[in-house]
Amino acid sequence: MSSAIRLRGVVKRFGGITAVDGLDLDVPFGTCVGLLGPNGAGKSTTMKALTAQVILDEGEIDVLGYRLPGDSKQARAEMGVVPQLDNLDVSLTVEQNLLVFSHLYRVPKGERQPAVERALSIANLHERRTAKVDELSGGMRRRLLIARALLHQPRLLLLDEPTVGLDPQVRQELWALIDRLRSEGVSILMSTHYIEEAERLCDQVTIMSHGRSVAVGPPRALIAEHAGPEAIEVYGPPAKLTEVEADARARGWSTRRTGTSVSILRANGASDLDGERRITNLEDVFVLLTGEEIT
Amino acid sequence: MATATATGPRRRLGRLERAALQGVLVREVVNYSSFWRSSTFSSTIDPTIYLLAFGFGFGSLVSTVAGYDYIDFVGTGIVATTVLFSGAFPAMYGTFVKYQFQHTYDAILAAPVDTEELVTGEGLWIAARTGTYGCFPMLVAVVFGLDPSWGCCSCRPSPRSPASAGRTSGSSSPPARSRSRASPTGRAGC
DSSP: OOEEEEEEEEEEEETTEEEEEEEEEEEETTOEEEEEOOTTSSHHHHHHHHTTSSOOSEEEEEETTEEETTTHHHHHHTEEEEOSSOOOOTTSBHHHHHHHHHHHTTOOGGGHHHHHHHHHHHHTOGGGTTSBGGGSOHHHHHHHHHHHHTTTOOSEEEEESTTTTOOHHHHHHHHHHHHHHHHTTOEEEEEESOHHHHHHHOSEEEEEETTEEEEEEOHHHHHHHHTOSEEEEEEOOHHHHHHHHHHHHHTTOEEEEOSSEEEEESOOSOTTOOSEEEEOOHHHHHHHHHOSSOO | OHHHHHHSOOOOOOSSOHHHHHHHHHHHHHHHHHHHHHHHHHHHHHHHHHHHIIIIIGGGTOSEETTEEHHHHHHHHHHHHHHHHHHHHIIIIIHHIIIIISOHHHHHHHSSOOHHHHHHHHHHHHHHHHHHHHHHHHHHHHHTTOOOSGGGTOOOOOSOOGGGTTSOSSOOOHHHHHHHOOOHHHHHHO
């Protein structure tokens, strides 16, 4: 089976800065793939390249079998895009926003109203249909933004940081929505820097750092491969933490700082260490692979 | 696999597609429906005030300008400035705000609309809106005595509109003018 999205050797430079540096990426049909990476790793540039709003310097992109940028319009007609920045028309009502985009996405005349109704149910905004976007809460706006991208029933959905800046309840609500879409067979590429989000939703994760992919695989496999089954978290004053860190490194274990503690990974349950034992997670992998320093 | 389908023959979409232009225009029309009152108010009241000021004010002092009847001169000039301003402002500030702050164009370009279609659609809309707004001061000027002939719309460098062709050039006095045309500017001149 071919992929909904296929990137090979993608390079994009902005002046002297190389934002994307030889990225390969595949999104198989019907799966949800997460693009994880710290700020500035090249996630947003990659997302923009998929709608041909960024033109590559090198490499190739195929989206739904269309070669970009030449055939990007056909590809865009069959996919939905949820941008990172809210770009709804704020002076219009919920319904008007959806109606306008049913035209832009070329929904045939007789199907526009049903498409708007369907989008309203997806966003759960039937009661607020005549409210102006200005009057909506952040969560409602985000739901509307996602529903707007689904008006033309796309086969592929691009989500650029879909839950950034939202409270936990709204985030969970959106996760449920994204999970439902995937179960309906929509292929999803999602960029995020919320690790929990990727761990819960994605079948495959690509971890990006400095414009390259540093790890690819299902979240559980990545955790098993890079972080091992268990982490030992040692708390204490900074001096002790440094000591523990050096000791662990000397014994060939990986460590990562978690703010107030040091997590020791791949220690295989060493019984002489005094600390809290917890199950490893994707965040451990993320920090191990993308580095602890903020660059 | 994917490359095989990508290189196969496929329908090239046209450069300016009707569906895309229509989408851009529908967005503008729906948006306009939310602010047409304020926009129309300023675009009609503004030139009317100019017409009144220049008509009653200057009109009492000036009867002809460079061989043109004063009302022809002021009337067509106000139409031109109205078209200029009601076109330039949405084209400059409106598009800049949509581009830079509201990210509207990002949203439109993520749909199957290409840049040339977006630019054409936006241009068509601004032109249509501006053309309509240009008619308001023209109608007001007609009420004030502008001769509604094609001559007042054309750019021909003919020094006279047909209505004033019979008069002697350049030196018609205000009393003569107010007799020949019962315009507010003429009365103001008395």
